[in-house]
Amino acid sequence: MHESIGQLVTSRAGRDRGRPYLVVAVLDDRFVLVADGDLRPVDRPKRKNVRHLVFHRAWAQEIREQLAAGKRPANAELRRALTALVEAYFGEREDEDGKPEVQGG
Template identity: 80%
Template sequence: MHQSIGQLVTSRAGRDQGRPYLVVGVLDDRFVLVADGDLRPADRPKRKNVRHLVFHHAWAEEIRQRLEAGQRPSNAELRRALSGLVAQYFGEKDSADQKPEVQGG
């Protein structure tokens, strides 16, 4: 199985710019199939050029295991895994890392 299956990606070009997806298939060296379970359901993944994606260092292991077993994950599973990864990867930083708000004029 290809290493990018189940990986969190963000679109960097096109109408869906900035939208997170999970890689659900690899067509060749240039194209992958991505889905989010919402606008792009598991039964209709979007074909994207890898140059138009940002690959993040986060994988949905349960989705990866289902795809390796030859099963298609449900849209609810995709949405749940994607929201968990997005919250974990792009979540709030520690309050100690943030600058305090400036008060007054």
């Protein structure tokens, strides 16, 4: 299993800029498939160039284990894991002007 499966990523380019995803598959050294369980469900993941993603040092272990076992996680499980990771990794950071910090590129 590839090390980035289940990893938290943020889009840095495209219409989905700043949106968090989880890596659900690695196609090759340039492209991965990402899903969020909401706009991009597990059965229709988005193909993204790795240069257009910010890889964070956070993994959803339960999603990673399911994908390693060859099972497709439910969209609700993916959303729950993604929400927990985003809250744990980014927290409630705010700038001096009171606006949330922008994530990504």
